Amino acid sequence: MMETIRVDTDGRGIATLTLARAEKHNAMSGQMIAELTEAAGVLGADPGVRAVILAAEGPTFCAGGDLGWMRAQVDADRATRMAEANKLAMMLRALDRMPKPLIARVHGNAFGGGVGLLSVCDMAIGTPEVLMGLTETRLGLIPATIGPYVAARVGPGRARSVFLSGRRFDADTARDLGLLTRVVPEFALDALVMEEAEAFLSCAPGAVGAAKQLLAGFAAPIDDALLDRTAAALADQWEQPEAVEGIAAFFDRRPAAWVEG
Template identity: 75%
Template structure:
């Protein structure tokens, strides 16, 4: 039984893994991170699953980090912050290395960690209403844990255009950057995503898994050392005056001092 996600598998082996906190804009809590990690292991080990659709309930794909999770990080010790960052990193790696095709069904807003989720998909299909952004620097933080997956998805040169600016951008820019593979009208999203998933039924599942693993081996490894580096970089940033001011301003619903 899960509280923050929903898993459904049809009789053709197409599984839908949906974020199911629509009232919270599918923001990622510690519980959701744990449930997504477990779901990736379960779906990856199920021989009846041929492809996985990563989707979300409600109007928003994923707004990033849950507010209560953010408050907890603000009050945590360095060791606790590193531990939580590693849990998020482990979840992203579990989805990234899923031995099944992972197709992102992206709609509405995808900010911060929501962009990270899109980046671990093999294909992302969105609508023209999609809004994305790596918004961490607006809070005095950095997109550390999701960073390796953003760089792997769009390449360092394209990442530079959005990685530090905190700007929000639409579907056209997401397509140009490579965060979206395809963009369709809202009423065509479900059919297009299902059609993409169904195409893998014509492929040998073992060959698909081997091809995916081989392709990943050509890129710089996102290994334990990389994940440790990102967790420590994020912990370093949490300890700065900028992070303290950014988080205080966010919860105080005011502009941070650096905007004056």
């Protein structure tokens, strides 16, 4: 039984995959990563599912990786770090390759891995209040496993403007970068997301999946070798003193040693 996510499918075949750790701002724990991977496989294989909406409970879409999970990696051995980094990479790949259209319903904050989640969606619709950031470098980490998907979504050149600094940016900037497809008032969000999902009810399901696969082949491949490299890069960074300091500073509610002013 799923504990960190919910999956509901209506009679027409529109599934809603909901992040359900509202009390933790939907930060991705090891359990959520595993459950998202499983859900992607089940939904992708279900011939009755025509489209999937990725949504979230509570005030936050996704705060990124669970800091408790990250701190555990700092204290773990190399093999465990690599295994956990690979699980995160495989979860993103499972959602990215799911042969169903995937539509993100984005509200509140989307940081770190939350940006990675919406980057593997075929479209992402958000509200003007959305705030995003690839905040890993502020914690002494790097956006490694999500990096290929963010770069594929916005382009490596534009990714530099938000990838390195960890700065937060608003919905308009997210739309300009290509992370959000559309920005709509909160009162219109659900209706527009459903409208986008319903459009696929007029399309041949197999053709939609084939078209998605074809598009993936036009871009630089996000293959096993690349995913292994990003997992290794994340595991390497978890070993660095900066990661130890950054995560400790977060839990101590103090500025990290490198913060000026």
